[in-house]
Amino acid sequence: MSNFHFELLARDGEARTGIIHTPRGAIRTPAFMPVGTAATVKAMLPQSVRETGADILLGNTYHLMLRPGAERIARLGGLHKFMDWPRPILTDSGGFQVMSLSALRKISEEGVKFQSHIDGHEEFLSPERAMQIQAQLGSDIQMVFDECPALPAAHAQIEKSMMLSMRWAKRSKAAFHEQSEEERAGRACFGIVQGGTFADLRTRSAQALQEIGFDGYAVGGLAVGEPQSAMFETLEATVPHLPAERPRYLMGVGKPDDIVGAVLRGVDMFDCVLPTRSGRNGQAFTAEGALNLKNARFADDPAPLEPGCDCPACRQFSRAYLHHTVKSGEIIAAMLLTWHNLSHYQRLMDEMRQAIAQARLSEWAKQRNRAAQITESY
Secondary structure: OOOOEEEEEEEEOOEEEEEEEEOOEEEEEOEEEOEOOOOOOOOOOHHHHHHOOOOOEEEEHHHHHHOOOHHHHHHOOOHHHHOOOOOOEEEEOOHHHHHOOOOOEEEOOOOEEEEOOOOOOEEEEOHHHHHHHHHHHOOOEEEOOOOOOOOOOOHHHHHHHHHHHHHHHHHHHHHHHHOOHHHHOOOEEEEEEOOOOOHHHHHHHHHHHHHHOOOEEEEOOOOOOOOHHHHHHHHHHHHHHOOOOOOEEEOOOOOHHHHHHHHHOOOOEEEOOHHHHHHHOOEEEEOOEEEEOOOHHHOOOOOOOOOOOOOHHHHHOOHHHHHHHHHOOOHHHHHHHHHHHHHHHHHHHHHHHHHHHOOOHHHHHHHHHHHHHHHHHO
8 A cells, every 4th residue: 555545434425534644644634734835834833833733734836946945945854854844745836826927927838937026036837847846845745737827717718728737737747756766755746627617627627637647636726716606616516526535635725614615515625824814914713703803892802712712812812812912913913813713724624524424514514604693693
């Protein structure tokens, strides 16, 4: 058996719970990956992230290749040692970040030329280079290099982009297998399904990736501004075409409700900057919905942020204190709210894993929605 494999433990409708086994540890699914774009989860110590219950982090090829450089990280012992994270790391290939530089990049069959957002110098990223960088970083799950077009767009435009991504996926897989056996031992390469919100293109993309063969399959190109209903419809059209024995990863998602809906539709893995970015901006996620700690109604509130949560923000401080530190721009506010949000997300995943194992996920989701609606009406 491979050092990297997915063990399916239980199903509840389309939802699944399982374990992704890797040499650096088990990843319980459904799994949420905190985003450590530049070798750090903002406002958090690595040990603190571990204490929230995270099994895996996400790093980013684009940002790390520009600063401090993949070669430098490799010389210093790899990304795990560099950032003191001994558990698994998934690295995005950089395709999404490069594509967002619309005024600073030029796409060709070979790859993408772009200007660094840091100092403007010219760089080139291709499928081969993206996989080389991820190997230098030592990431456990390496993503293929793809093009992520902006939505909405015409069918013909999305089809052209999807076909380019499939050719790049084949080159990425070949580059992954050119890494030494020692480098690849226990590591995985995931393909990325593209196709916008067009069901026929998603189906073709999923089939093309399976012909190439990957250790896991991601759904990319969503959570880029389309309505939640369109995202769910796209997942319903895509996930059935992905192999059941491989992990399924929805990239860049998202809000708690998005994650719950995607799990109900068979997705196993998620990442998003939302819990950390929101924490730095005074927003806390709770079982009763999101709270804006900038709001004056919390100024005299002695209650904990979220009753029953055992993170430091909830154990040690009041909503009034958190409101004060947010309004004062104190660094501790970002630290505490980020810790809380990541704890909330990991608790959400744990509750879903338990609910799936007990075949009661739909009822759990309904109860969760009722709790949030009661708070909103209040």
